[in-house]
Amino acid sequence: MNNAATVLVLDDNTDLLTAARLCLKPYFAKVLTLSDPSQLQSCLQQQPVQLLLLDMNFQRDVSSGEEGIYYLQQALKCQPDLKVVMMTAYAELPLAVRAMQLGACDFIAKPWSNEQLLRTLQKHSSEQTTRDKNGAVPAEAISAQPAAPMLGQSAAMQQVQRLIEKAAATEANILLLGESGTGKALAAEAIHQASPRRQGPLVTVDLGAVHSNLFESELFGHKKGAFTDAKSDYSGRLRQASGGTLLLDELGNVPLSLQAKLLTALQSRVVVPVGSSQSQPFDARLIAATNEDLLAKVGRGEFRQDLLYRINTVEICLPPLREREGDIPLLLDWYLKFYSDKYQQSGLRIRPSDQRQLCRYRWPGNVRQLAHAVERAVVLAEQSELDFSQLESSAGSAPAAAAQSPEGGDFVLGATLDYVEQKTIAQALQYYQGNISQAAKALGLTRAALYRRMEKYRL
Numbered sequence: 538m539n540n541a542a543t544v545l546v547l548d549d550n551t552d553l554l555t556a557a558r559l560c561l562k563p564y565f566a567k568v569l570t571l572s573d574p575s576q577l578q579s580c581l582q583q584q585p586v587q588l589l590l591l592d593m594n595f596q597r598d599v600s601s602g603e604e605g606i607y608y609l610q611q612a613l614k615c616q617p618d619l620k621v622v623m624m625t626a627y628a629e630l631p632l633a634v635r636a637m638q639l640g641a642c643d644f645i646a647k648p649w650s651n652e653q654l655l656r657t658l659q660k661h662s663s664e665q666t667t668r669d670k671n672g673a674v675p676a677e678a679i680s681a682q683p684a685a686p687m688l689g690q691s692a693a694m695q696q697v698q699r700l701i702e703k704a705a706a707t708e709a710n711i712l713l714l715g716e717s718g719t720g721k722a723l724a725a726e727a728i729h730q731a732s733p734r735r736q737g738p739l740v741t742v743d744l745g746a747v748h749s750n751l752f753e754s755e756l757f758g759h760k761k762g763a764f765t766d767a768k769s770d771y772s773g774r775l776r777q778a779s780g781g782t783l784l785l786d787e788l789g790n791v792p793l794s795l796q797a798k799l800l801t802a803l804q805s806r807v808v809v810p811v812g813s814s815q816s817q818p819f820d821a822r823l824i825a826a827t828n829e830d831l832l833a834k835v836g837r838g839e840f841r842q843d844l845l846y847r848i849n850t851v852e853i854c855l856p857p858l859r860e861r862e863g864d865i866p867l868l869l870d871w872y873l874k875f876y877s878d879k880y881q882q883s884g885l886r887i888r889p890s891d892q893r894q895l896c897r898y899r900w901p902g903n904v905r906q907l908a909h910a911v912e913r914a915v916v917l918a919e920q921s922e923l924d925f926s927q928l929e930s931s932a933g934s935a936p937a938a939a940a941q942s943p944e945g946g947d948f949v950l951g952a953t954l955d956y957v958e959q960k961t962i963a964q965a966l967q968y969y970q971g972n973i974s975q976a977a978k979a980l981g982l983t984r985a986a987l988y989r990r991m992e993k994y995r996l
């Protein structure tokens with residue numbers, strides 16, 4: 538299984554460099570090794586590298602891990618899209634978490650097995666190759682497996698499951714609604730997998746992440762030479778989804794100026810690439826997702842009503858986690874097992890009193906936040922009982938205990954939640970000195986979702 542990526546391994550232990558080279562060579566296009574970290578920048582400037590396997594400690598400063606953090610930052614400054622996997626000793630796990638907050642994509646504990654090393658690097662190199670130089674995603678790299686099955690036994694989730702099953706069998710357009718982190722992308726995957734189109738691709742377009750100048754070419758494609766950076770013909774995401782499903786995520790971000798063209802394309806099932814006069818057919822089932830109130834946007838003249846009616850044949854609303862408290866133990870159990878396996882930990886458990894508090898916590902970031910909280914607790918575990926006090930510092934608001942009224946009942950109303958969310962975001966932005974990527978990562982949000990909230994709270 539050859540991979541087109543170039544890997545650079547940086548460690549001052551030459552035996553380890555030899556071992557890594559032997560292990561990786563058959564699987565990657567090029568494996569470079571470097572024992573002197575001072576040459577890192579010039580090495581990255583000389584040749585394109587997709588993956589960097591970076592040690593945390595070098596001889597000058599044997600065990601603090603600060604050198605690893607320093608070289609990580611240097612590498613990302615030089616090449617911001619580089620995927621960096623940190624190599625760390627078990628005792629350095631908290632440092633590895635810090636490295637991930639600073640932009641590393643993963644870490645691997647030493648001593649690693651060849652199989653582990655390969656699996657980790659291949660996982661990130663396939664993410665790396667999902668975009669070409671036009672920012673486009675090749676169709677074969679698009680269908681991602683969900684990290685988790687869609688869990689939930691509450692009445693609200695059972696209703697969601699029923700709707701998914703019914704709608705999946707049809708060709709109806711589906712609009713997925715719900716707050717960030719409630720599982721809209723997961724629901725889209727479930728619909729695709731349960732549909733007759735499951736053999737085709739599931740093409741996801743994160744409309745919150747597409748630059749406004751590139752919307753049209755991203756969706757409808759372009760001809761070579763249509764604009765300065767159009768070095769070759771590009772089919773566009775609608776055509777790439779042919780035979781499968783197209784997920785338009787963060788739909789509320791489509792500029793008004795393009796909404797008419799999108800509507801025409803969805804109605805006529807053809808696209809006209811930028812720079813071309815010829816229409817091209819596409820055959821994709823449409824799922825759209827948003828956490829915005831599109832009707833309100835229609836009312837404000839920011840979203841076309843006819844486009845909304847075209848895409849919302851079936852509406853499925855993913856409930857916020859705080860409204861299905863009964864699902865929380867199930868999710869905690871699943872993610873505890875998942876991350877215990879991932880980090881090779883065993884015997885970890887959640888104290889019953891913490892479990893009760895976690896069930897009453899408001900989870901403003903929904904299931905995504907819960908998964909991150911469990912992951913952090915597993916990584917930082919020093920004893921068998923997990924410590925969730927970090928939820929307070931990482932999420933900026935205290936777990937359930939602080940979300941209680943003096944009488945002990947739930948009192949957090951919409952306005953209060955907004956207040957908590959705003960405060961949390963402001964704290965994260967301050968902590969990361971305005972670095973959006975790092976703040977978004979710490980909050981468990983996408984950059985686009987964080988931007989929307991910053992706009993909402995005028996931060």
Ligand SMILES: Nc1ncnc2c1ncn2[C@@H]1O[C@H](COP(=O)(O)OP(=O)(O)OP(=O)(O)O)[C@@H](O)[C@H]1O
Nearest residue numbers: 684685686687688717718719720721722723904905
């Ligand atoms: N019901 C669920 N069971 C298990 N995991 C879930 C569930 N819902 C969400 N998750 C997990 O939570 C994370 C966020 O889910 P997802 O990306 O689908 O949310 P989203 O609503 O699309 O968020 P956003 O609006 O920010 O893009 C993912 O890791 C997903 O696997």
